[in-house]
Amino acid sequence: MDQAWWERSTAAALAGGRYRLVLSAGIAGGFAPAAPLGSLVVADAVLAADLGAETPDGFADVAELGFGTVRHPVPPGLVAALAGATGGAVGEVLTVSTVTGSAERAALLRGRHPRALAEAMEGFGVAEAAARCGLAAGELRAVSNAVGPRDRASWRIGDALAALERAFAALPPVSVLLKEV
Numbered sequence: 001m002d003q004a005w006w007e008r009s010t011a012a013a014l015a016g017g018r019y020r021l022v023l024s025a026g027i028a029g030g031f032a033p034a035a036p037l038g039s040l041v042v043a044d045a046v047l048a049a050d051l052g053a054e055t056p057d058g059f060a061d062v063a064e065l066g067f068g069t070v071r072h073p074v075p076p077g078l079v080a081a082l083a084g085a086t087g088g089a090v091g092e093v094l095t096v097s098t099v100t101g102s103a104e105r106a107a108l109l110r111g112r113h114p115r116a117l118a119e120a121m122e123g124f125g126v127a128e129a130a131a132r133c134g135l136a137a138g139e140l141r142a143v144s145n146a147v148g149p150r151d152r153a154s155w156r157i158g159d160a161l162a163a164l165e166r167a168f169a170a171l172p173p174v175s176v177l178l179k180e181v
Contacts, residue, residue, distance in 0.1 A: 023082075028041065
């Protein structure tokens with residue numbers, strides 16, 4: 001599923017109710033050593049890392065091409081509340097259309113986004129839909145694998161889901177989070 005699918009799905013869900021905050025949560029690949037397996041990451045910005053075009057001068061994202069945005073900042077108060085409650089590391093979370101499977105691609109993404117802690121596939125579409133609905137959005141990820149060469153034997157999906165479950169149990173009530181946006 002691509003970013004547009006997540007955006008459409010989130011927009012459809014938001015249209016059916018009265019919401020004031022959107023939190024995208026799930027598992028992700030972490031950029032070592034800052035986001036090791038089993039750790040939590042709280043996004044202070046959600047970025048579309050590979051949405052754009054390859055040009056003779058290198059990669060140009062859609063913002064550089066004049067077609068939209070590639071960055072949704074998360075309200076600082078919401079970041080602080082989520083990180084404080086969960087102990088998650090704070091940094092950028094990249095949304096990618098293709099999961100990174102090589103050291104070269106991991107290095108390329110880190111070079112473009114030195115503050116990135118994790119990569120996932122849904123966050124930007126969710127944040128884009130929330131923004132279009134005038135809602136604040138955040139992103140919380142538990143690291144299940146390292147960004148880089150695909151080594152399925154090292155993935156820790158169960159551990160990441162357990163960390164995410166503990167994180168949700170530690171979150172303050174939504175009314176408290178809403179005061180931070």
